[in-house]
Amino acid sequence: MSSHVLGRTFCYASALRRYFQLCLVAILLLGLSPAAEEKRLAVYTAQTSFTIPVSDHDGQEYVSLTDLVDPLGNATLTRKGNRWKLRVAAPGTTMEAEFADGDEVAKVRGKKMQLGRAFRSDGQRGYVPIESVALLMSAFTRQATDFRENSRRLFVGNVNTTYTEEITKGNPNKLVLHFSAPVNPTVSTEPGRVRLTFNREPVIPPGANPQSFDSQTIRSSSFSEANGEAEIAIATTASALATFSDNGRTITVTASAPAAQPAQAQSTGTGAAAPGAQPTQAAKAPQAAGAGTQVPAMPRFFVLVDAAHGGDDPGATLGNGLLEKDVTLAIARRIRADLEQRGITAVLLRDGDATLSLDQRAVNANASRASLYLCIHATTFGTGVHLYSARFSGGVKLANRVFLPWNSAQAAYLDPSRNFQATLVTELNARQIHSQPLESTLEPLQSIAKPALTIEVAEPAHLPADIQEGLSSVAYQQQISAAVGSAIADVRGSLEAR
């Protein structure tokens, strides 16, 4: 009997355990399943571009009337019973419209208009069916509209931003995208693909889409649009880097296969979207490029130079109307020129007046295979050159980490970064340029997963006879660039050995 009871107890325990396991799997699946993406409508006008949420009512898509018209001017929506009165006061014009709960007909500027489906409200806000937004905006603005219903993108007036694509063959191959107006997409990279996502720009597809290229490293590009966004996806067979120039009108995608990868590296690893993932990306390239083919290659060792600020972010004003963003770009270009004279390739993260967020800089830097990252700042306070390596006050545990935490990715590279900092101090001192090695929690430095340094160039401590203007002096900038170039040449061996 006791064995029977024991057997039944074991059976219950086993069933209970299986039940808990099923529950756990269900909870995990629920937790891991992606949340439904919020539906959005993008509206592009000559004055402004904006996105508004799209809500579902009885399976039909609606947008809030106030959300739709508020960016056009001062909009007021008042309710009287089941009737709603909209008044939009824009510079030089006033527009009035009337809607009624449950009514498919509205009165806009005194004229009746079919909405397609009934206007509805939730007591606080009025909603119009999404298919009526083109007609409504056309009546509100008195401009022609183009509504791409499938992708929920509404163009008011002639606001299209067009672009052309051009492959520049060389070492490495480049895809140059020229836009008819400045753009500022979000850039994301993954093995074999660079994505440019346009949230606010009315970018429309080029004549041929998708476009194939006669290039070993940049294979094709395709334009797609969905949920109020446009995207250009560029297929590459090697790790790629997107840089901005021409005041945000030009984006250059540089894709480079490694010149020579150790055989061991080619067979290692699975992809990981972590800051430290670039070795995996680099290892995949030769296989994808095709065995036995000559691929124009970016050297294994190259430096990524990031001119801080740019575009909408001018940085500090350095006197005489000089902006920090212009000085940083000038110094970055001089460093590139100096490095090229030494046979070291340097790539500028921005080679024009483009706006890049701190996160965008870190994403681009981490996606590249650069051996060293330099961020250039300029100031009129203090003297000489201030050299900042990262500081981690809380202490970061690095042991057995597969993924690096985004905000402290630099912690894994502090030793080579500080070694380069010390080398640069020596080189600057040799040129009698005052330098201060410092630490800081600056971004994007903290998030860079490679040896990295932030360099703040200040006025020279004492002006040599050949330097007249201080910070903006070509001779002074060249001296600093030479010190940076020399220091990079000094540490190149140790960085390549990593």
Next chain:
Amino acid sequence: MVPRNLAITIVILLAALAGMGLYGLHLRRQAVELLKTNANTKPVAAPVSGPTEQVTVFIPDDDHGTLSQRTVAAALPSDPTLRAREVLHVLISQWQESDSTHPIGNNADVNEVFLVDNGKTAVVNVNAAFADEHRSGIMVEELTMAALAHTLGANIGGIQQMKLIVDGRERETLAGHANLMDFYPTNLEWHSE
């Protein structure tokens, strides 16, 4: 020929006109002085009474990139959070002196200081002018953060780190450079004089 009485009248009127002109200029000068006095919105004294104490403050030197220590006598409340705020008021008023080596906007101020994590972390809420009028540059901004953290650490026992928020909200940078999303330790190493 102008009659004598008429000539005398004209001379008297011209003299009166000149006198009124001079008096008008005098009034204008007075009004300008009054406006200048009213425009100075800098707080003149800490609103605390009682015996004064020695407050250690850290004064950055923007030109040399250094922090120097100074002691100032000030009346401080006993409550730690009010005391921390008062200490920072004293520090900022030093920066607002006309001969300051680390000038900051006249309207810059500390709204509140919150002590959290058993008094180990100070969250300093400054007003928008503090950040908006701050000079832009890595070193000047880092000096501000280091001086605030050092001053808190030197005067309020137990504080180990500081975080700055602006008008009650987190902000990415102070004036385009110093990272305000991070904490600044009160024992932060800096070149001191």
